Amino acid sequence: MSSRDIILKSIKDYAPSKSSELPNINISHASYENINEKFSTSLSSVGGIAVFMENIEEIKEYIAEHYADSKVIVSNCENLLPIVTKDANATKDPHALHDVDLAIIEGEFGVAENGAVWIMEPKNRHRALYFIAQKLIIIIPKNEIVPTMHEAYEKLSFGTQNFGLFISGPSKTADIEQSLIIGAHGAIETCVIFI
Amino acid sequence: MSHSTGHSELAEKFANNVERMNWHDKALWFVRLKRDNQAKSLDEWEELRSTADKIKKHTLENLANYLEEFEKNALSRGIKVHWAKDAKEHNKIVLDILNSKNVKMVVKSKSMLTEECHLNPFLEKHGIEVVDTDLGERIVQLRNEPPSHIVLPAIHLKKEDVGTTFEKFLNTQKGNSDPTYLTRAARAHLRKKFLGADASMTGVNFAIAETGGIVVCTNEGNADLGSSLPKLHIACMGVEKIIPRLKDLSIFIRLLARSATGQPVTSYTSHYHGPVEDGEMHIIIVDNGRSNILSTDKYKKSLQCIRCGACLNTCPVYRRSGGHSYGYTIPGPIGSTLAPSRDLKKYSTLPFACSLCASCSNVCPVQVDLHQQLYLRRQDVVDAGYLSPAKYRVLKMATWLMSHPRIMDFAGLLARKIVPLLPRSIIYSKINIWGKSRELPKFPKNSFKELYKAKKGSK
Ligand code: SF4
Numbered sequence: 001m002s003s004r005d006i007i008l009k010s011i012k013d014y015a016p017s018k019s020s021e022l023p024n025i026n027i028s029h030a031s032y033e034n035i036n037e038k039f040s041t042s043l044s045s046v047g048g049i050a051v052f053m054e055n056i057e058e059i060k061e062y063i064a065e066h067y068a069d070s071k072v073i074v075s076n077c078e079n080l081l082p083i084v085t086k087d088a089n090a091t092k093d094p095h096a097l098h099d100v101d102l103a104i105i106e107g108e109f110g111v112a113e114n115g116a117v118w119i120m121e122p123k124n125r126h127r128a129l130y131f132i133a134q135k136l137i138i139i140i141p142k143n144e145i146v147p148t149m150h151e152a153y154e155k156l157s158f159g160t161q162n163f164g165l166f167i168s169g170p171s172k173t174a175d176i177e178q179s180l181i182i183g184a185h186g187a188i189e190t191c192v193i194f195i
Numbered sequence: 196m197s198h199s200t201g202h203s204e205l206a207e208k209f210a211n212n213v214e215r216m217n218w219h220d221k222a223l224w225f226v227r228l229k230r231d232n233q234a235k236s237l238d239e240w241e242e243l244r245s246t247a248d249k250i251k252k253h254t255l256e257n258l259a260n261y262l263e264e265f266e267k268n269a270l271s272r273g274i275k276v277h278w279a280k281d282a283k284e285h286n287k288i289v290l291d292i293l294n295s296k297n298v299k300m301v302v303k304s305k306s307m308l309t310e311e312c313h314l315n316p317f318l319e320k321h322g323i324e325v326v327d328t329d330l331g332e333r334i335v336q337l338r339n340e341p342p343s344h345i346v347l348p349a350i351h352l353k354k355e356d357v358g359t360t361f362e363k364f365l366n367t368q369k370g371n372s373d374p375t376y377l378t379r380a381a382r383a384h385l386r387k388k389f390l391g392a393d394a395s396m397t398g399v400n401f402a403i404a405e406t407g408g409i410v411v412c413t414n415e416g417n418a419d420l421g422s423s424l425p426k427l428h429i430a431c432m433g434v435e436k437i438i439p440r441l442k443d444l445s446i447f448i449r450l451l452a453r454s455a456t457g458q459p460v461t462s463y464t465s466h467y468h469g470p471v472e473d474g475e476m477h478i479i480i481v482d483n484g485r486s487n488i489l490s491t492d493k494y495k496k497s498l499q500c501i502r503c504g505a506c507l508n509t510c511p512v513y514r515r516s517g518g519h520s521y522g523y524t525i526p527g528p529i530g531s532t533l534a535p536s537r538d539l540k541k542y543s544t545l546p547f548a549c550s551l552c553a554s555c556s557n558v559c560p561v562q563v564d565l566h567q568q569l570y571l572r573r574q575d576v577v578d579a580g581y582l583s584p585a586k587y588r589v590l591k592m593a594t595w596l597m598s599h600p601r602i603m604d605f606a607g608l609l610a611r612k613i614v615p616l617l618p619r620s621i622i623y624s625k626i627n628i629w630g631k632s633r634e635l636p637k638f639p640k641n642s643f644k645e646l647y648k649a650k651k652g653s654k
Pocket of ligand 1: 454499500501502503504505506507529555558559560561562563565
């Protein structure tokens with residue numbers, strides 16, 4: 001017998017004759033009066049910032065002002081091509097992204113309770129981009145905020161896409177004496193822009 | 196582990212440094228308070244816990260079906276699935292995959308399972324460099340120590356310890372133990388490793404039967420960066436990591452980080468459903484004693500654990516004795532019930548490293564009946580004859596005394612009259628292990644029985 005069959009058999013041997021039900025997930029929770037505000041506070045409590053803007057020009061200005069020291073900028077947003085300095089999808093090898101200072105990516109929606117953003121970009125070739133960039137800007141369509149993870153997972157499915165993730169703020173660690181340090185291995189700064 | 200190096204002896208070593216013990220105690224209590232704040236901020240907290248319990252219970256009852264469903268869906272996504280009966284087989288599978296790709300260096304993110312299988316020394320013996328990439332894990336790896344906590348691997352160390360370690364291995368400035376400085380140094384050091392690795396290994400927080408994918412949660416982004424650069428990603432999971440549906444994650448993700456570190460969610464919650472471009476993704480499903488636990492009605496609930504560490508942070512014994520005093524990969528209440536499943540004799544002292552305060556069971560996000568299990572484990576230890584001789588004698592005496600009420604009354608009277616007259620050197624002599632760091636309370640004049648009678652009579 002293969003290990004697979006041995007393991008499955010011994011698990012089956014101990015299975016009870018009658019099993020309990022798989023519960024429905026129907027958790028009632030508080031609703032947020034101002035969901036944008038809740039998202040912003042959640043995100044800032046984990047070290048990120050949320051900004052709300054009207055148009056792409058505003059975003060460009062914001063980037064010019066706040067990310068002046070970012071030399072290598074990548075993005076798959078067509079509207080931002082003028083400020084992009086490197087094509088992240090050009091090469092087959094994700095190691096080529098090692099010098100990215102700022103990645104501007106597109107998220108699908110935000111989650112108010114924890115400041116997380118769901119990202120599953122068919123346009124992005126390398127998932128490494130989300131983690132290797134020194135700084136991250138995530139752009140989300142306005143009004144795309146759900147209250148909790150329950151509504152978030154209701155929206156998700158995995159078809160042909162083979163990677164998706166929630167990002168909540170910058171990377172961080174508290175492994176040295178429990179002092180919180182922003183910027184472990186992933187982005188040192190994370191900004192979420194709603195437009 | 197023989198009786199002479201049981202939990203209490205190792206704990207004593209840790210507790211000898213009173214200042215450090217107090218620091219450790221406070222640091223973990225602080226994490227516990229952060230967890231409380233998160234729990235209190237959600238009215239539905241208890242409902243989340245009981246739903247998590249129900250999902251896990253149902254899953255374990257139907258585990259074989261869900262594993263098969265997971266395998267089928269993972270395979271159809273082009274993920275390669277392997278099965279390992281035990282640690283040895285797990286390690287061999289890993290080595291074979293790495294060798295087939297000629298891997299020289301692998302970056303690994305925290306996985307208690309690979310610790311449990313002692314994978315690192317095994318791979319190193321075969322000439323493969325393994326780099327742990329979680330900051331805490333890297334610190335203890337450089338120091339050649341095991342992690343002392345399942346979520347906070349270096350919680351037993353002070354920043355000065357980390358400073359000297361980095362000075363030696365990462366060439367940081369002498370005497371600089373500023374956490375930001377040290378974290379930046381580690382970031383630079385590990386970036387090189389991430390970029391130079393030929394393969395990555397990660398653990399698994401949840402494996403979704405419905406979609407055939409896995410989820411890994413990190414704050415640092417180490418598993419995420421590590422697994423997205425090289426072409427080869429190997430993920431290792433115990434059979435119990437399965438959950439039935441994608442939407443079940445909403446329950447577990449809401450509970451996990453809040454329980455672990457008091458954050459609403461981890462920075463990254465990555466859902467892997469296939470390899471990177473032109474890459475390979477392998478998942479190794481490991482039993483290593485888990486199906487045995489499933490066979491025991493009393494203990495099978497321990498397989499519901501999602502390794503959040505909350506029971507460690509709240510445990511008064513863990514906080515004051517440190518993770519290394521348990522002598523097992525997983526310390527704290529959950530370790531104290533898992534370890535005896537593996538080897539009751541070797542880990543016979545662990546179920547006693549517990550005050551039965553039940554705080555662990557109360558904070559556990561999946562409602563593992565931890566204190567109940569530890570209470571039952573103690574009986575197993577006694578029944579198997581593994582109790583330490585000193586404890587055994589005391590218990591024997593107490594049993595005899597309690598089953599002879601008259602003698603018990605007399606002994607009580609004697610104690611009340613005589614003990615207060617004795618000099619300290621006799622009361623706190625070597626035989627009184629209980630009194631080593633405790634004071635006897637003041638002895639009352641009358642026994643409870645006498646007080647009770649007097650009270651009743653006066654009515
Ligand atoms: S037993 Fe419960 S509290 Fe302890 S680590 Fe596991 S899930 Fe967390």
